[in-house]
Amino acid sequence: MDKPDIKRGDWIILKLSEETEGVEALVYKVREDGSLFVGYHQGSFKTMKASAIWAETYWQVV
Numbered sequence: 001m002d003k004p005d006i007k008r009g010d011w012i013i014l015k016l017s018e019e020t021e022g023v024e025a026l027v028y029k030v031r032e033d034g035s036l037f038v039g040y041h042q043g044s045f046k047t048m049k050a051s052a053i054w055a056e057t058y059w060q061v062v
Contacts, residue, residue, distance in 0.1 A: 003054045006030060012059045014040060014052055025052070025059070035062075 006012060006027055013022035025040035028049075036052040036059065052059045 001057050003034070006036065012036070012038065012052070014038060014050070014061050015058050016061060018055075018058060022058070025050075 008027055008030060010027045012025050012027060014025040015022040023040050023042075025038035027036050027038050029037040031037065034054065037049070038052050038059075039047055039049050042048045050061045053062055054060075
């Protein structure tokens with residue numbers, strides 16, 4: 001699967017692995033190397049920030 005065209009403000013599904021359930025994440029920044037800086041909610045009270053890379057079929061948290 002080709003890497004989707006993502007821009008700041010888009011929502012993606014972020015996973016730890018292919019088998020895990022994903023969470024919705026908001027893209028804050030698309031870096032020059034193609035990785036993303038995203039934010040997502042863990043539970044209903046804590047906002048997390050992470051980097052994400054394209055792992056052939058899904059966005060993976062790193």
